[in-house]
Amino acid sequence: MLVISAHADTGFNNHTLNILSDDIYFGHLDNFVGVYAVMKAYFSGRLNRSDIRICLTYGEEENFEGAYEAVEVLTDQDVVLVIDITGTRTTKDFVIEKCKSKKMQEFLNKHLNGLSFDLYEGCPDPIADEDEVDVYLERCTEVCFIGIPCYGGDYNDEEVYCKIRSVDSVAECISRLVEGFTQYYYS
Numbered sequence: 001m002l003v004i005s006a007h008a009d010t011g012f013n014n015h016t017l018n019i020l021s022d023d024i025y026f027g028h029l030d031n032f033v034g035v036y037a038v039m040k041a042y043f044s045g046r047l048n049r050s051d052i053r054i055c056l057t058y059g060e061e062e063n064f065e066g067a068y069e070a071v072e073v074l075t076d077q078d079v080v081l082v083i084d085i086t087g088t089r090t091t092k093d094f095v096i097e098k099c100k101s102k103k104m105q106e107f108l109n110k111h112l113n114g115l116s117f118d119l120y121e122g123c124p125d126p127i128a129d130e131d132e133v134d135v136y137l138e139r140c141t142e143v144c145f146i147g148i149p150c151y152g153g154d155y156n157d158e159e160v161y162c163k164i165r166s167v168d169s170v171a172e173c174i175s176r177l178v179e180g181f182t183q184y185y186y187s
Contacts, residue, residue, distance in 0.1 A: 002181045003053045004041075004174060005070060005132055006034040006083040007060030011156055023164050030155045031060070033148055033162055034083040040171035047178050060084075060132055061156075067135040079104070079142040079185060080133075081177065083170065085155055085162065086147030087127035092116045093169035097123045098133045099144035108144070111180040112173055127154055142185075146170060 010030060017027035025033065035056060041047055042054065057066025074080070088095045093116040099105055100121050108119065123129045125147070136143045148170055150160040 001051050001053055001074075001078045002178060002185075003055060003070070003074065003078055003080045003136075004038055004083060005055040005057055005067065005080060005136070006038045007031050007058065007066065007132060008035050008056040009058045009061050009066075011061040016159060019164075020161075024161055025164060025167070026152075026161050027159050029085055029148075029150055029160055029162055031084050033150075033167055034085055034170075037148060037167045037170040038083050038174060040167065041174035041178070044171065044175055046175040049178060049182075051182055052178055057132065064132060064135045067132040071135055071139050074136070074139050076140060078140050079181070080136040080140050080144075081174065082132045082136065082143070082145045083174070084131055084145060084147055085150045086125045086145075087150060087155060088118070088120075088125045088147060089151075090118050090149050092118045092149075093163070093166045094173065095120065095147045095149060097125065097145040097147055101142050101144075104142050104144055107180070107184050108177070110184070111176045115169055115173055115176075117169075117173070127156065146173060
């Protein structure tokens with residue numbers, strides 16, 4: 001099974017969002033923008049498969065409780081994509097972090113050809129290095145973090161910016177990975 005996980009909780013008391021131009025969101029984005037990217041992929045109709053599970057989790061801002069609940073029903077054969085925001089500096093539309101599996105790196109590079117992304121085995125995010133990936137790795141080996149780059153401050157404490165095209169690109173990324181999943185992992 002391919003699991004797409006995005007935490008839907010926030011650490012903010014209030015929430016703001018402004019569209020500053022045709023290509024910039026500004027506001028409290030952690031992790032509303034990650035959930036939005038997953039929902040854009042879902043409502044495209046391209047995720048309509050029986051071997052896909054979407055988990056919108058809670059508790060990421062404190063103790064990862066939602067991810068711990070989700071991992072209880074997974075097997076070591078499942079593949080997990082964690083969708084969130086990142087402070088990793090990049091000129092690309094999105095980044096893939098914590099991708100240590102060579103098989104997953106090959107899968108990502110094959111199916112995301114033509115998209116603009118950086119791929120890291122570790123976590124270069126200067127703001128936070130703990131996330132739901134760490135929970136899923138307790139059970140599964142095929143796990144990675146797909147991050148929407150945000151800039152302009154600490155996304156845990158304040159409003160930040162992200163490019164609208166990054167959200168669209170992550171939605172396309174998710175759709176392509178779903179479409180190629182069964183053939184790549186089970187053929």
